[in-house]
Amino acid sequence: MPKGSKRSIPAGKDLPRCMRGRSKLLDSLERLANIRLIALDIDGTLTDGQVVYSVEGSVQRYSVHDGQGLVWLRRLAGVQQAWISGRAGSPARRRAKELKVECLRLGVGPKGPVLRSVQEELGIGPEQTLSMGDDLPDLALADGSALFVAPRNARGEVRQRADFVTKANGGAGAVREVCEWLLYAKGFWPPAPGQNPEGSAGSSPAHEEGAAG
Amino acid sequence: MPKGSKRSIPAGKDLPRCMRGRSKLLDSLERLANIRLIALDIDGTLTDGQVVYSVEGSVQRYSVHDGQGLVWLRRLAGVQQAWISGRAGSPARRRAKELKVECLRLGVGPKGPVLRSVQEELGIGPEQTLSMGDDLPDLALADGSALFVAPRNARGEVRQRADFVTKANGGAGAVREVCEWLLYAKGFWPPAPGQNPEGSAGSSPAHEEGAAG
Amino acid sequence: MPKGSKRSIPAGKDLPRCMRGRSKLLDSLERLANIRLIALDIDGTLTDGQVVYSVEGSVQRYSVHDGQGLVWLRRLAGVQQAWISGRAGSPARRRAKELKVECLRLGVGPKGPVLRSVQEELGIGPEQTLSMGDDLPDLALADGSALFVAPRNARGEVRQRADFVTKANGGAGAVREVCEWLLYAKGFWPPAPGQNPEGSAGSSPAHEEGAAG
Amino acid sequence: MPKGSKRSIPAGKDLPRCMRGRSKLLDSLERLANIRLIALDIDGTLTDGQVVYSVEGSVQRYSVHDGQGLVWLRRLAGVQQAWISGRAGSPARRRAKELKVECLRLGVGPKGPVLRSVQEELGIGPEQTLSMGDDLPDLALADGSALFVAPRNARGEVRQRADFVTKANGGAGAVREVCEWLLYAKGFWPPAPGQNPEGSAGSSPAHEEGAAG
Numbered sequence: 049m050p051k052g053s054k055r056s057i058p059a060g061k062d063l064p065r066c067m068r069g070r071s072k073l074l075d076s077l078e079r080l081a082n083i084r085l086i087a088l089d090i091d092g093t094l095t096d097g098q099v100v101y102s103v104e105g106s107v108q109r110y111s112v113h114d115g116q117g118l119v120w121l122r123r124l125a126g127v128q129q130a131w132i133s134g135r136a137g138s139p140a141r142r143r144a145k146e147l148k149v150e151c152l153r154l155g156v157g158p159k160g161p162v163l164r165s166v167q168e169e170l171g172i173g174p175e176q177t178l179s180m181g182d183d184l185p186d187l188a189l190a191d192g193s194a195l196f197v198a199p200r201n202a203r204g205e206v207r208q209r210a211d212f213v214t215k216a217n218g219g220a221g222a223v224r225e226v227c228e229w230l231l232y233a234k235g236f237w238p239p240a241p242g243q244n245p246e247g248s249a250g251s252s253p254a255h256e257e258g259a260a261g
Numbered sequence: 262m263p264k265g266s267k268r269s270i271p272a273g274k275d276l277p278r279c280m281r282g283r284s285k286l287l288d289s290l291e292r293l294a295n296i297r298l299i300a301l302d303i304d305g306t307l308t309d310g311q312v313v314y315s316v317e318g319s320v321q322r323y324s325v326h327d328g329q330g331l332v333w334l335r336r337l338a339g340v341q342q343a344w345i346s347g348r349a350g351s352p353a354r355r356r357a358k359e360l361k362v363e364c365l366r367l368g369v370g371p372k373g374p375v376l377r378s379v380q381e382e383l384g385i386g387p388e389q390t391l392s393m394g395d396d397l398p399d400l401a402l403a404d405g406s407a408l409f410v411a412p413r414n415a416r417g418e419v420r421q422r423a424d425f426v427t428k429a430n431g432g433a434g435a436v437r438e439v440c441e442w443l444l445y446a447k448g449f450w451p452p453a454p455g456q457n458p459e460g461s462a463g464s465s466p467a468h469e470e471g472a473a474g
Numbered sequence: 475m476p477k478g479s480k481r482s483i484p485a486g487k488d489l490p491r492c493m494r495g496r497s498k499l500l501d502s503l504e505r506l507a508n509i510r511l512i513a514l515d516i517d518g519t520l521t522d523g524q525v526v527y528s529v530e531g532s533v534q535r536y537s538v539h540d541g542q543g544l545v546w547l548r549r550l551a552g553v554q555q556a557w558i559s560g561r562a563g564s565p566a567r568r569r570a571k572e573l574k575v576e577c578l579r580l581g582v583g584p585k586g587p588v589l590r591s592v593q594e595e596l597g598i599g600p601e602q603t604l605s606m607g608d609d610l611p612d613l614a615l616a617d618g619s620a621l622f623v624a625p626r627n628a629r630g631e632v633r634q635r636a637d638f639v640t641k642a643n644g645g646a647g648a649v650r651e652v653c654e655w656l657l658y659a660k661g662f663w664p665p666a667p668g669q670n671p672e673g674s675a676g677s678s679p680a681h682e683e684g685a686a687g
Numbered sequence: 688m689p690k691g692s693k694r695s696i697p698a699g700k701d702l703p704r705c706m707r708g709r710s711k712l713l714d715s716l717e718r719l720a721n722i723r724l725i726a727l728d729i730d731g732t733l734t735d736g737q738v739v740y741s742v743e744g745s746v747q748r749y750s751v752h753d754g755q756g757l758v759w760l761r762r763l764a765g766v767q768q769a770w771i772s773g774r775a776g777s778p779a780r781r782r783a784k785e786l787k788v789e790c791l792r793l794g795v796g797p798k799g800p801v802l803r804s805v806q807e808e809l810g811i812g813p814e815q816t817l818s819m820g821d822d823l824p825d826l827a828l829a830d831g832s833a834l835f836v837a838p839r840n841a842r843g844e845v846r847q848r849a850d851f852v853t854k855a856n857g858g859a860g861a862v863r864e865v866c867e868w869l870l871y872a873k874g875f876w877p878p879a880p881g882q883n884p885e886g887s888a889g890s891s892p893a894h895e896e897g898a899a900g
Contacts, residue, residue, distance in 0.1 A: 064417075064418075065416070105315065106315075107314065108314055109311045109313045110312050110313075110314065111310055112311070112396070113310055113395075115312075116396055116398070139314040139315055140314070142314045142319070143312075143314045220310075220311075238397060
């Protein structure tokens with residue numbers, strides 16, 4: 049049983065529906081169960097790749113399904129998150145704060161060294177890292193990760209290089225799929241009905257400590 | 262004839278087009294006619310599940326078709342509405358005000374107890390409640406309702422659990438479909454041509470009192 | 475030749491591409507050439523029917539293709555426009571100003587009497603009016619118009635009642651199609667290459683007066 | 688080998704995936720390699736053609752994939768850019784600044800003379816200009832360019848006139864495709880892995896001077 053999992057892997061009837069028929073994913077459950085850090089590109093991965101400009105600044109669109117998945121991943125399975133983007137001044141800060149993402153790197157240069165510094169800071173190696181991105185600069189994340197996932201809408205070159213491609217587009221559930229893969233592999237799927245929804249006022253620190261321990 | 266209906270159920274030619282060919286829906290007309298409260302998740306049900314972040318805050322997209330349906334449902338058939346969301350600080354407050362939704366619960370924890378408190382407050386039981394949601398925390402709404410509906414874009418697990426799945430996605434008419442089912446079942450379809458459009462200045466309190474009575 | 479047209483109807487090779495294969499439209503050229511007023515619903519017709527709510531207010535999305543078509547229709551063919559919406563406080567005012575739409579009715583009640591008052595004010599009768607809408611309250615516009623057009627995304631009941639349904643959705647070129655039908659029928663298609671693009675600083679009042687005369 | 692290219696044209700396996708199976712494009716590599724200026728319409732080409740209106744002003748949506756392509760095109764291949772729009776007061780100014788587009792012409796009249804003045808200012812002739820647009824006023828750009836490209840969502844008349852039509856829609860990667868064609872033809876594809884992502888803080892002026900020289 050993978051280190052850090054709290055429950056046994058649920059029976060087949062509880063397989064997340066987004067994993068059905070994906071035998072390559074099911075063959076990778078052990079590698080998925082081993083992941084302790086997910087490193088996410090922002091534009092095109094957590095969003096649909098569109099940036100909206102107004103007279104006051106830029107705007108981004110995120111998926112509530114993704115957010116719910118990331119909250120479960122943190123609270124139940126204690127997986128660390130890093131969001132890494134080449135664009136500075138992005139409203140990603142606000143979304144990251146709402147989801148309690150602690151490791152946020154905006155306006156960075158080449159992403160390979162950035163990922164390495166995050167891994168050193170957290171004491172998590174490439175073999176326990178899953179990364180996700182949609183454009184060519186994100187391939188530097190792939191080089192430092194055990195698994196690299198591309199959202200469906202990624203550039204062709206990135207999809208080709210990815211270990212897995214999600215069924216959903218960036219900003220429309222691509223990250224949620226990866227969360228469900230990890231939750232299932234780690235034995236936390238489906239989330240218990242009593243779990244708070246994303247962003248709800250009631251936090252459960254005791255639970256979090258347990259899950260992260 | 263169901264309690265509270267004002268007109269007889271119209272002939273087949275007046276069947277809302279979104280109900281055509283849906284025999285299971287037509288078999289449930291009596292249960293639909295009995296509904297007095299609809300409890301709606303917000304993100305992914307009344308919206309497309311995307312949350313837009315700017316430097317000032319978050320933004321949500323609603324459907325005008327949904328709004329028109331909800332106005333008819335309230336004015337003609339006197340059905341109560343509750344909007345329930347785990348996210349706080351949402352601009353849902355503004356949309357709810359425009360549509361005169363009185364029962365708005367934002368930033369809540371698990372949704373089961375919230376629905377129960379709404380039902381107690383209104384004196385309406387689960388057997389007269391229809392609820393609607395798109396993600397796993399919304400299944401707690403299903404447990405307290407006679408009917409549970411999922412928008413087409415709901416997570417697979419939620420669609421599987423639902424009594425009905427709409428043809429339209431959340432934020433693109435899913436709620437409107439449910440409004441038309443209820444209006445038809447209660448004998449208020451199609452709305453009389455003189456009805457004011459959604460949000461129009463002219464209110465019709467006498468009509469509302471009659472419908473809600 | 476229809477009253478008010480400035481050029482002969484162009485040869486077949488200049489048929490707007492959105493009219494190709496639409497024989498019923500081609501059979502209606504005379505009726506289209508006779509139109510002097512177009513009355514447009516806003517949400518779902520000039521927009522995609524989504525209303526975006528932020529902490530500051532609501533937001534709507536318009537199509538630049540529609541805008542360009544409406545500018546040509548006004549400048550070249552002198553067709554009057556009325557925008558009619560049940561929703562008040564809409565940002566439609568800003569878009570209408572940019573496109574120099576003079577007749578804007580927001581927050582109105584039933585649309586039939588509103589259209590009649592517009593027609594009286596302009597001295598244009600139902601037989602010279604084309605209207606367009608996507609939801610059931612817009613059917614009141616149909617009753618006061620020679621031609622009623624529904625965008626592709628209209629409610630089924632509205633599409634069924636319409637004389638024509640556009641290929642494009644509301645907010646994505648539906649209004650542009652109607653503009654091209656009218657421009658062609660009136661002999662102004664294709665617009666001369668020297669025409670200013672939508673919203674450009676350089677106005678051409680002399681041309682406008684001629685076209686409107 | 689085309690003037691200004693820094694590397695030999697890469698082998699077939701490095702063909703950008705968006706160029707696969709497009710033999711007409713591959714036959715035009717020499718003409719593409721010769722391009723030194725790209726002139727872009729904004730609404731419908733760099734955006735999806737929707738303009739969002741709020742109480743404060745209008746808003747536009749851009750693609751991050753496009754932005755990344757334009758940054759590579761400027762930094763690696765030294766291609767000049769001009770953005771030309773008939774609409775004034777557009778938030779395009781902010782997006783253009785982020786991407787360091789120096790030649791921005793907003794609120795202009797007919798686009799033919801505007802393109803000519805840009806070409807004179809830069810000392811680049813029509814035979815080294817590629818332009819791109821989606822609506823009939825943009826055909827004036829085609830007249831002053833060696834190559835004219837239409838995004839997939841362009842009006843039919845514009846697609847018909849174009850030398851090439853992109854696979855992607857405006858605002859969803861149409862401009863990125865053209866950037867990849869040019870980068871490939873000029874021998875800069877794929878970008879070296881060490882390249883900074885779009886908008887990253889670290890600039891590389893030495894590289895830029897070399898590429899632009």
